[in-house]
Amino acid sequence: MDHLIEIRDMYKIYAIGDEPVHALDGVSLSIDEGEFVAIMGSSGSGKSTMLNILGCLDVPTKGSYLLDGTQVAERSSSELAHIRNRKLGFVFQNFNLLPRTTAIENVELPDLYMGRLSARERHKRAKMLLERVGLKGREYHTPSQLSGGQQQRVAIARALMNNPPVLFADEPTGNLDTKSSVEIMNLFTELSNEGITIVMVTHEDDIAAYAKRHIVMRDGKVMRDDLQDGGVRKTQAEVSKLVKEALA
Amino acid sequence: MNFAMIFKVALRAIMRNKTRSVLTCIGIIVGIAAVIAVMAIGQGAQTMMVKQISSMGNNLVMVFPERRRAGSVSSGRGQGQTMTAADAMAVKTELAHLVQGVSPSVRATVQMMYASKNWSSNIQGVSPDVLLISNWSMGEGRFFTEEETELYSRVCVIGTTVKANLFGDDEDPVGKIIRLNNMTFTIVGVLNSKGANNWGQDQDDVIMAPYTSVQRYLQRSKFDNINMMNISLHTMDDLEDAKREITALLRQRHNLADYQDDDFEMRDTTEIMNTIGSVSGLMTVLLTAVAAISLLVGGIGIMNIMLVSVTERIKEIGLRMAIGATPTNILAQFLLEAVVLSTIGGAFGVALGVGGAHFIGWWKGWPILIQMHSTFGAFFFSSFVGMFFGFYPAYRASKLHPIDCLRYE
Incomplete structure (x- = not known):
């Protein structure tokens, strides 16, 4: 079976001063449909660079990237925009909702660029998604009228708008309190159970514990990938042990 | 994303910042109003002069006897005896x-x-x-x-x-x-x-x-x-x-x-008309140039505001790109925003210019002539100003990398 995401010998090299910095140093990995992956590591380990490249927001210096069977490296910026629009959903640490714009309009946005639905269908789907993330009755609230947890729910609904096969989350609970974090992670778990592939970057062990597969990175290299014991949720303690071993 | 959608997005961005949008428009409003009022007054004056000169005579040619000279002293025209x-x-x-x-x-x-x-x-x-x-x-x-x-x-x-x-x-x-x-x-x-x-x-x-x-x-x-x-x-x-x-x-x-x-001199009304016409035409051109400069300043105002707007909304640009906006979408959004701003400014400017010209005409008792083509010309020129001065900021926005925008602090 083909992998949903497959990268080979991927490098991302920044020329800072005389010394080139390898943010990604020959990474190869694959992710299958339905997986819930946490990419972990301390800051500067290359985990965010990895997520940006997987999310087609950034391009690798070299290496191949197959997304859903198509080669993504060396695409034009407008082709990448189309790929992001149709195949990927994003959830950011700081939510990135359009200010002074209602929740439902924020959720509708991806389809405006895709133009798949009629205005009425778009509205209906956005409403349905907001209900699904538990925001029924708050469709016409603007971000400033919503709590952080609620804003992140809007962002998740928006990420789901175009029904993408993959959801990328960059520290999705980084700006949230513990209670909201738990709620958001439970939502991710539900989505994962429904078959959506989720790739999440986090440095918090308790958040990573919600994922079923853990990739630990350091200095642009994958130190540990627990694919072999995959499919089984680990406790926070197990995740902490795994990370400690990987970086030892 | 179709045109209507982009238009809606641009309109919403304008409405979101009402004060700033109004201030930006004022530059264009003043510029267009000045152009229209000056042209109306100038053309009114010219038309009146032409009418008055033609009231001097029908296809008129005037012939005067030569000026009589006594030594180096020249007498007035028409005093010759020839x-x-x-x-x-x-x-x-x-x-x-x-x-x-x-x-x-x-x-x-x-x-x-x-x-x-x-x-x-x-x-x-x-x-x-x-x-x-x-x-x-x-x-x-x-x-x-x-x-x-x-x-x-x-x-x-x-x-x-x-x-x-x-x-x-x-x-x-x-x-x-x-x-x-x-x-x-x-x-x-x-x-x-x-x-x-x-x-x-x-x-x-x-x-x-x-x-x-x-x-x-x-x-x-x-x-x-x-x-x-x-x-x-x-x-x-x-x-x-x-x-x-x-x-x-x-x-x-x-x-x-x-x-x-x-031993005679000849004058015709076309000569007089040309002279007066060129003088008043020159005045109109000069004043219109001054008015056009204010329009240019208004255009630069639009460019300035759009550049600020691009920087201010860089995260919005990043987000839009992340969820699938192509560079063309972004370009169109900001360009249209500039064009809509300047066109709204142009419409108000036309109204203010026409009203102002009538007011000045009424106040000073000057004849005014508002020509349809110059009014439409000024209006479309305002859209063009928006397009011209909005292009660079929009182009800059479209060339941004999504990841740089999202990371921008």
Whole structure:
């Protein structure tokens, strides 16, 4: 079976001063449909660079990237925009909702660029998604009228708008309190159970514990990938042990 | 994403920042309003001048005798002694294929008296052709005839100003006898009013009599000299031919040898119109240029605001790109925002300019002329200004990398 995401010998090299910095140093990995992956590591380990490249927001210096069977490296910026629009959903640490714009309009946005639905269908789907993330009755609230947890729910609904096969989350609970974090992670778990592939970057062990597969990175290299014991949720303690071993 | 959607997005961005949008628009509003008002006033003035110059005469060519020189002192135009009424009659009869009317003109200052009232003005000695040449029409009575001209009749017609000063509103001047420098003349008609000319001179302060009578009784001259002749051509298309033939005829009549200069000068209304037109046209161009500069400044204001807006909304740009906006989408969004801003500014500017021009016209009593094409031109130009000055900021926004935008602090 083909992998949903497959990268080979991927490098991302920044020329800072005389010394080139390898943010990604020959990474190869694959992710299958339905997986819930946490990419972990301390800051500067290359985990965010990895997520940006997987999310087609950034391009690798070299290496191949197959997304859903198509080669993504060396695409034009407008082709990448189309790929992001149709195949990927994003959830950011700081939510990135359009200010002074209602929740439902924020959720509708991806389809405006895709133009798949009629205005009425778009509205209906956005409403349905907001209900699904538990925001029924708050469709016409603007971000400033919503709590952080609620804003992140809007962002998740928006990420789901175009029904993408993959959801990328960059520290999705980084700006949230513990209670909201738990709620958001439970939502991710539900989505994962429904078959959506989720790739999440986090440095918090308790958040990573919600994922079923853990990739630990350091200095642009994958130190540990627990694919072999995959499919089984680990406790926070197990995740902490795994990370400690990987970086030892 | 279709045009309507992008339009909606641009409109929402404008509405989100009302104060800033209004301030940005003001630059364009002022610029467009200034252009329209200045052009309306300029073109109004020009049209009025053209109208007034054409009221001087129909396809008019004026011929003056040469300026007389005594040593190095030049006398005024029309004071030379070289042109006669016979010259005028010759032009009329021999060049009938080119001219539709010729009137000699002699002038004298007269003191007019009727009953206890008196009035001083210049009397013009003319022939009946002057009616046609100078676009006069009769209000009351009639003009004097060719026969009366030939018979040195002491008849005259007066303008409304003279009528008002000698007769008041109630009395009918036709048939009344007035004294001109102690000579009695009978009024046969009153001219319709023409109003003031370009130079503010009252054209109705006029009295006309046959040139023969003016020469004999008022100038007390034994000679046939005239101050000028007014010639009306059939059509202005013949102007060059007419000038050449009139010159040839007058030179022949004055027995001028080839080496001698003309002893007369010729002027036509196109010359005057061109001069005045070029002066007022220059003024209009200058003022429009000043107004256009304010439009340029308004355009730079739009560019400035759009650049600020791009920087300010860089996260929004990043987010839009992340969820699938192509560079073209982003370009279109910001470009359209600039165009919508400037077009709204243009619409208000047109309204303000038209209103302002009418107000100034009403306040100062100036004629104004608002031309459809210049109004539409200014309006579309405002959209163009938005497009021109909005392009660079929009292009810059479209070239941003999504990841740089999202990371921007």
